[in-house]
Amino acid sequence: MSLPASRFTAALRIASRRYPAQRGAPTPRPHLGREHVRCFSGSPRWQIRTKEMNDDLMKDLKVNQARLMEDIHYTCQWGTGERWGEKPTETGMARLALSDADKAARDWFVEATEALGCKVTVDAMGNIFAVRPGLRNDKPPTFVGSHLDTQPSGGRYDGILGVTAGVEMLRVFADNWTETEYPVGLVNWTNEEGARFPMSMVASGVWAGSIPIEAAHSLREVHPGTETMKSELQRIGYLGSTPASYESMPMAAHFELHIEQGPLLEMANKKIGVVTGVQAYKWLTVKVKGRDTHTGTTDLKSRADALLTASKMILHSHRLATANCALASTGILNLKPGSTNTVPGEVTFSLDIRAPKDETVDKMKDSILRDFPKIAAGEDVEGSNHGCTSGLSLEVEIVEDFDSPATNFHADCITAVRQSAKSILGPNQSMEMTSGAGHDSVYASKRCPTSMIFVPCREGVSHNPREFCKEQDCASGAQVLLQSVVRFDRMRDERRVSWKQEPYTL
Amino acid sequence: MSLPASRFTAALRIASRRYPAQRGAPTPRPHLGREHVRCFSGSPRWQIRTKEMNDDLMKDLKVNQARLMEDIHYTCQWGTGERWGEKPTETGMARLALSDADKAARDWFVEATEALGCKVTVDAMGNIFAVRPGLRNDKPPTFVGSHLDTQPSGGRYDGILGVTAGVEMLRVFADNWTETEYPVGLVNWTNEEGARFPMSMVASGVWAGSIPIEAAHSLREVHPGTETMKSELQRIGYLGSTPASYESMPMAAHFELHIEQGPLLEMANKKIGVVTGVQAYKWLTVKVKGRDTHTGTTDLKSRADALLTASKMILHSHRLATANCALASTGILNLKPGSTNTVPGEVTFSLDIRAPKDETVDKMKDSILRDFPKIAAGEDVEGSNHGCTSGLSLEVEIVEDFDSPATNFHADCITAVRQSAKSILGPNQSMEMTSGAGHDSVYASKRCPTSMIFVPCREGVSHNPREFCKEQDCASGAQVLLQSVVRFDRMRDERRVSWKQEPYTL
CATH class of the missing domain: 3.30.70.360 (Alpha-Beta Plaits)
Structure with missing residues (x-):
C-alpha cells in the first residue's frame, strides 16, 4: 500500500502532535521517511548492528513505557466500549473487525509504521504487513504480530498490546538507529476474535493455507448484519491485491506478545510466561x-x-x-x-x-x-x-x-523468549506455560518458527471490559518481545555463518 | 345471556346436524327449549326424581360414550393444533383464552346448554354458568365445571373433557327426563391455563375473591401481543354484566373431571382417581x-x-x-x-x-x-x-x-366421588390421590365443597399435542361425574330433611 504524500505528511503530524509533552530529556527522534529507507541497508549512519550486540548492549534497547501506553490508549479512541472505572482509560473496547473503528485503527497502524520506515503490504484478507528492512532483504523478515480487533464487550489489551508493542519495537529500533541482519516485520491479523465474522483466527488461517479464501471471504457477519468479510474489506479499503498466503508473504519467525487471559502468572507472581505451545x-x-x-x-x-x-x-x-x-x-x-x-x-x-x-x-x-x-x-x-x-x-x-490439535512452538523461538526474559527480568521471573486459548500464532506456527510471550492480566479476566494489564507488565512484555526478535535475528546470522546456509528458508 | 330467537334456532339446527348417523336405536331426544323450562319445576312429565333413585336406578343414567367423544372432537375444530398421528382426531390443540377459536367454543357451549334447558349467565370475567333448574331453585346449584381454553401446544382432553362431560351430564338428564332436587350447573372458567394472560386459574380466583378483578382485567397477553383480558372479553362479547363473585353466583358444590396429567393411575392400572386435595x-x-x-x-x-x-x-x-x-x-x-x-x-x-x-x-x-x-x-x-x-x-x-398452600377437598364431595366410582366400576378400580397441578377447583374449594375426578392419560403426558385419554376412560369419568352430582343432590335433600335446614347455604 503506497501513501500519497499528503497522507504521509499527516502521519508525521499525528506522530508529532501526540508526543508534545514527553517528559524527561527527550532524545531527538529520527522520524524516518522514505529517503532514509532508500539508503538504509548497510548505511554507516546506523549506530549498531544486532549481530554486534552482547547481552548488555541488548539491554540498552529500551522500550519507552509511557509511549507504549500512550499508543495503547490513543488507539482505543476507536471503538471505545463500556466504562468500568473513573479514570479516562477505564473503559472496555468494542472494535469489531472491519468496522469503521477498525478501519481507523488500521489507518493509524499504516501511518505509524510507514512513518517509521516500513514498507506496508495489505493482502487479500486485509492482513497488514509492515516490514522494516535489514541488511539481507532477500530473506523473509522476522515477524511480530497480533490483532487490533476486539470482542464486542472486550478490553484494551487482548491483541492491542501485541500490535502496539510491535510499533514500540520499531520506534526503539528507529530511536537507536539499530540495524538488524534480516528485515523485521509487524503484522496486524484480521478478525482474530471471530466475533463479527464467526471464525476465529480466520485470516492467519488463510495465510497458512488451512482455510480456503473463498470460505473466509463469504463469511457473513453475525446476526443481525448481512455483510460478508469480502464486502466489508472492500468497503473500508483493505481488500489488498497481494494473495493471502505464506508463499506471497513468507515469515522467518512469528513472535506474539499477549496477555495471559488466565490467572496462572498472577497466582505464581511471575512476570513473563514463556509459551511453549497451545493446548x-x-x-x-x-x-x-x-x-x-x-x-x-x-x-x-x-x-x-x-x-x-x-x-x-x-x-x-x-x-x-x-x-x-x-x-x-x-x-x-x-x-x-x-x-x-x-x-x-x-x-x-x-x-x-x-x-x-x-x-x-x-x-x-x-x-x-x-x-x-x-x-x-x-x-x-x-x-x-x-x-x-x-x-x-x-x-x-x-x-x-x-x-x-495441540500446537508445539519452535524450540529456537522459545529459547529466544526464555533467554530474553531471564536477561531482562532476572531469574525466577518467568515460567513456561501452554496457552489455553487459540491465537494467530497457532496458524503462524504451521508455516514458520513461532512462540508467544504472556504477561499477567488482573485476576485472569479477559474478553471483558475490565480486562487489565499493569503498565510495567505491558512494558516488560514489549521489552521481551523486542529482545526476542533481536536474539532471533542474531541467531539467524550465526547459523548462516556456521551452517553456510539459511536455517529458515521457506 | 339471552339469545335472540334466530340464534337459538341455529343452535338446534347445529345439534341436529351433528348426530344424523347416531348408531343403534336412537332415543327420541327432547330438544328442550324455553317453553320446557317454564313448566320444568315439578312437572309430572319428568320420569324420575334423583331423591327416589337407589344405586341401581342411578346406574341407568348412562353416559353416551360416542356422543361425549363427538362433543370433544367436534369442539376441537376451533383451535386445532399440531398433528401427531394419522387419524382425523390425532392433533393437539392451540386454543388460547379469548381468541376467536375460544369464542367459537364458548358460543357452542352457550347454544348447547341453552338447547338443553339451561339458563346461561356470563360474569365480568367471562366465566359462563349454565344452570338447569331443579325442584328447589331458591338454593345454589350443584356445579360441575372446567375450562375450554388450552395451552398453545396442548391436547384435546385437559379442560375440554371436564366441560364436555358436563354437557353430556345435561344431555343424559334431558334424555331421561331426570329431575334433581336442586338446580345443577355447568361452568366454563376463563383462562385457566394462564397461557395467554399470564395468571393461571385467574377467573375462578376472581370468583372466589382471591384476586381483585382490576388486576385480572388489566392482565396483558404474553409477548408479542398487547391486548388485555378486559379488551379481549369485550371484543369477543363475553364481558358479562354479572359480578364475578361467589356472592353473585353461589355454588353448593363444585365437581371437576380432569385427566390426571401424570402416570400414577396408568401405572397402578386404576380407572378413577378420587382426588382428596391439591398439593x-x-x-x-x-x-x-x-x-x-x-x-x-x-x-x-x-x-x-x-x-x-x-x-x-x-x-x-x-x-x-x-x-x-x-x-x-x-x-x-x-x-x-x-x-x-x-x-x-x-x-x-x-x-x-x-x-x-x-x-x-x-x-x-x-x-x-x-x-x-x-x-x-x-x-x-x-x-x-x-x-x-x-x-x-x-x-x-x-x-x-x-x-x-395445600388444598384439602370436602369430605362430602370426596365421598360422593368414591361411592360413585365403586358403584360404577366395582371395587379396586379407583384410588385416592392428590392433584399435582392446580385447577379451578382449588379456588372453587375456597367457597364451596369441592372435589375432583381423575382419569388416566397415556403415559402421564399432558400440555402436549399427544395428550390422550381412552374413549372408555373419558366415558367412565363422565359417568362418575354425573353420579357424584346425583349423589350430592340426594345427600343435600336427605340432610335438609334430617337437619331441618340446608347444609350448604352460602
Whole structure:
C-alpha cells in the first residue's frame, strides 16, 4: 500500500502532535521517511548492528513505557466500549473487525509504521504487513504480530498490546538507529476474535493455507448484519491485491506478545510466561432427549428429565477434567420447552474440552462417549446418581464440532523468549506455560518458527471490559518481545555463518 | 345471556346436524327449549326424581360414550393444533383464552346448554354458568365445571373433557327426563391455563375473591401481543354484566373431571382417581453469580463457574425431593454470556417445589435456603463436590415468586366421588390421590365443597399435542361425574330433611 504524500505528511503530524509533552530529556527522534529507507541497508549512519550486540548492549534497547501506553490508549479512541472505572482509560473496547473503528485503527497502524520506515503490504484478507528492512532483504523478515480487533464487550489489551508493542519495537529500533541482519516485520491479523465474522483466527488461517479464501471471504457477519468479510474489506479499503498466503508473504519467525487471559502468572507472581505451545481442544455439542411432563403431576420415577440428566453430565465432565488434569466447560445451554411447571424434555449444551496433549483430549472424549450414554440410561457413573431417584431412560447424541490439535512452538523461538526474559527480568521471573486459548500464532506456527510471550492480566479476566494489564507488565512484555526478535535475528546470522546456509528458508 | 330467537334456532339446527348417523336405536331426544323450562319445576312429565333413585336406578343414567367423544372432537375444530398421528382426531390443540377459536367454543357451549334447558349467565370475567333448574331453585346449584381454553401446544382432553362431560351430564338428564332436587350447573372458567394472560386459574380466583378483578382485567397477553383480558372479553362479547363473585353466583358444590396429567393411575392400572386435595407448591427463582472467564485459559481452581454450581444445586434439589417424598423441578434456565469458550458468569433458574403437605414444602424451602449458599461457597453438601476441583466462591440469590398452600377437598364431595366410582366400576378400580397441578377447583374449594375426578392419560403426558385419554376412560369419568352430582343432590335433600335446614347455604 503506497501513501500519497499528503497522507504521509499527516502521519508525521499525528506522530508529532501526540508526543508534545514527553517528559524527561527527550532524545531527538529520527522520524524516518522514505529517503532514509532508500539508503538504509548497510548505511554507516546506523549506530549498531544486532549481530554486534552482547547481552548488555541488548539491554540498552529500551522500550519507552509511557509511549507504549500512550499508543495503547490513543488507539482505543476507536471503538471505545463500556466504562468500568473513573479514570479516562477505564473503559472496555468494542472494535469489531472491519468496522469503521477498525478501519481507523488500521489507518493509524499504516501511518505509524510507514512513518517509521516500513514498507506496508495489505493482502487479500486485509492482513497488514509492515516490514522494516535489514541488511539481507532477500530473506523473509522476522515477524511480530497480533490483532487490533476486539470482542464486542472486550478490553484494551487482548491483541492491542501485541500490535502496539510491535510499533514500540520499531520506534526503539528507529530511536537507536539499530540495524538488524534480516528485515523485521509487524503484522496486524484480521478478525482474530471471530466475533463479527464467526471464525476465529480466520485470516492467519488463510495465510497458512488451512482455510480456503473463498470460505473466509463469504463469511457473513453475525446476526443481525448481512455483510460478508469480502464486502466489508472492500468497503473500508483493505481488500489488498497481494494473495493471502505464506508463499506471497513468507515469515522467518512469528513472535506474539499477549496477555495471559488466565490467572496462572498472577497466582505464581511471575512476570513473563514463556509459551511453549497451545493446548489441544475439541468442541462437542451434547443433546439430551427426555420427555416434557408436568412438574406437579409427574412423580420422580416417571420422569425423563433432560435438565437433571444434563446437570449430571456437566458435573461428570468436570470430574473427568479433574481426574485427567484437563479442562471441561459448558458455556451454552438451551432447553425446551422452557416453562416453570414443565420438566424439560430436551437440553442441548456445548462442551469445550482442553488439555496440553492431544492424547488427554482424546481420552476425555472417549470417556464422555462412554459415560454420557450410561448417565442418560440412568446408570450410576462415579456417584452421579448419589441420593437421586431413578427415573426413566433418556437418549443422548454427541457431535464433535471442532478439533484443534495441540500446537508445539519452535524450540529456537522459545529459547529466544526464555533467554530474553531471564536477561531482562532476572531469574525466577518467568515460567513456561501452554496457552489455553487459540491465537494467530497457532496458524503462524504451521508455516514458520513461532512462540508467544504472556504477561499477567488482573485476576485472569479477559474478553471483558475490565480486562487489565499493569503498565510495567505491558512494558516488560514489549521489552521481551523486542529482545526476542533481536536474539532471533542474531541467531539467524550465526547459523548462516556456521551452517553456510539459511536455517529458515521457506 | 339471552339469545335472540334466530340464534337459538341455529343452535338446534347445529345439534341436529351433528348426530344424523347416531348408531343403534336412537332415543327420541327432547330438544328442550324455553317453553320446557317454564313448566320444568315439578312437572309430572319428568320420569324420575334423583331423591327416589337407589344405586341401581342411578346406574341407568348412562353416559353416551360416542356422543361425549363427538362433543370433544367436534369442539376441537376451533383451535386445532399440531398433528401427531394419522387419524382425523390425532392433533393437539392451540386454543388460547379469548381468541376467536375460544369464542367459537364458548358460543357452542352457550347454544348447547341453552338447547338443553339451561339458563346461561356470563360474569365480568367471562366465566359462563349454565344452570338447569331443579325442584328447589331458591338454593345454589350443584356445579360441575372446567375450562375450554388450552395451552398453545396442548391436547384435546385437559379442560375440554371436564366441560364436555358436563354437557353430556345435561344431555343424559334431558334424555331421561331426570329431575334433581336442586338446580345443577355447568361452568366454563376463563383462562385457566394462564397461557395467554399470564395468571393461571385467574377467573375462578376472581370468583372466589382471591384476586381483585382490576388486576385480572388489566392482565396483558404474553409477548408479542398487547391486548388485555378486559379488551379481549369485550371484543369477543363475553364481558358479562354479572359480578364475578361467589356472592353473585353461589355454588353448593363444585365437581371437576380432569385427566390426571401424570402416570400414577396408568401405572397402578386404576380407572378413577378420587382426588382428596391439591398439593402445596412454591415457585422460586435462583440466581447464581460467578465470573465470566475464558474456558481455555482459566484452570479449574480459578473459576467461579455459575453453570457448574447451578448443576450442583439442581441435583441437590432432586436429592432433597427424594429424601422428603416431594417434587423439585427446574423448567427454565438462562445463562450469561452464552459462548462456547466462556465459562458462564451468571445463571438464573426456576425451582418448582411441591408436596402434599405445606410443612413438607416449607421444609424443602428451608433446606434450599440453607444448602444453596453453602454449595455456592464451595462447601460439600451431601456429596455435591464428589470428584470435583474446588473453585472460587460464588454468590446466590433466592426469591420466592409464588406460594400455593395445600388444598384439602370436602369430605362430602370426596365421598360422593368414591361411592360413585365403586358403584360404577366395582371395587379396586379407583384410588385416592392428590392433584399435582392446580385447577379451578382449588379456588372453587375456597367457597364451596369441592372435589375432583381423575382419569388416566397415556403415559402421564399432558400440555402436549399427544395428550390422550381412552374413549372408555373419558366415558367412565363422565359417568362418575354425573353420579357424584346425583349423589350430592340426594345427600343435600336427605340432610335438609334430617337437619331441618340446608347444609350448604352460602
